[in-house]
Amino acid sequence: MHKHIDRRRLLEFLAALGAGSLSGCGDDVASTSTGGNLGTNGKGVIVLGGGLAGLTAAYNLMHKGYDIILLEGQDRVGGRVLTVRDGFKAGGHAEMGATRIFSTHAATLKYVKLFGLGPLKAYDEGKPVFFMRGQRFKPPSAGYSWPIADMTEAEKADPASFFGPYLHTGFEKVGDPHAANWPNDQPSALDLDKVAFEQYLLNQGASPGWVDWFRAMEGNIKRINACAGFAVEKVAAGVDGELPTSIPGGNDRLPQGLFRRARRAGQAQQQGRAP
Structure with missing residues (x-):
């Protein structure tokens, strides 16, 4: 992924997509393709943003057979979930974004369990x-x-x-x-x-x-x-x-897990097997 894309360039890119091929992303766009060649089967979706909402949308759409292009304007996925490790020792880290998970966060807990990210620990x-x-x-x-x-x-x-x-x-x-x-x-x-x-x-x-x-x-x-x-x-x-709780090793393990699973599903689709 590339470091940064401003809003104007993203809109210009999307306008170009509407007039031409949907086969991929240009070098100036922060992106990752998790599926095959968009537009080949009429089941293509562009997901804007690699935060938890965008990642879960991409992940679930992939499992429903859609080809996905995920566009993200930063050099990382996760959105508001930001774990910082630079400057820390022995696995230390700091949560600079979303910090807490409650038992009422059913969707979050669903993916924590699915990806084996528990058991959760006290967030503070x-x-x-x-x-x-x-x-x-x-x-x-x-x-x-x-x-x-x-x-x-x-x-x-x-x-x-x-x-x-x-x-x-x-x-x-x-x-x-x-x-x-x-x-x-x-x-x-x-x-x-x-x-x-x-x-x-x-x-x-x-x-x-x-x-x-x-x-x-x-x-x-x-x-x-x-x-x-x-x-x-x-x-x-x-x-x-x-x-409230948090994910051992950093809350960014959740968006990273979603990203890896979506890519894996895309690769499986391209190889003609179940993800």
């Missing part, structure tokens, strides 16, 4: 290290305060103890996202819809420092809509107290 196991505002530090030992200037003294002493006070009412207000007319029939959910997640936390008394600490712990959700944020977390968590 091990000792954390923080890098905030140009400063790198570990969580302080018991009895010492967190080195985050614009936290309150109580927050510095134990920021995790404020999860309940700052977040509990949000989960109550969001109501039941599974309800047929949600959120329109739930006024408290509509109230959450008026503010960003960060502003909601500030309204509950959180300091800017605590918000940034929360962001470092839970991901960059402070700019999203508060109603959406709480709804996603409530639906994802499923069972109360459930611990």
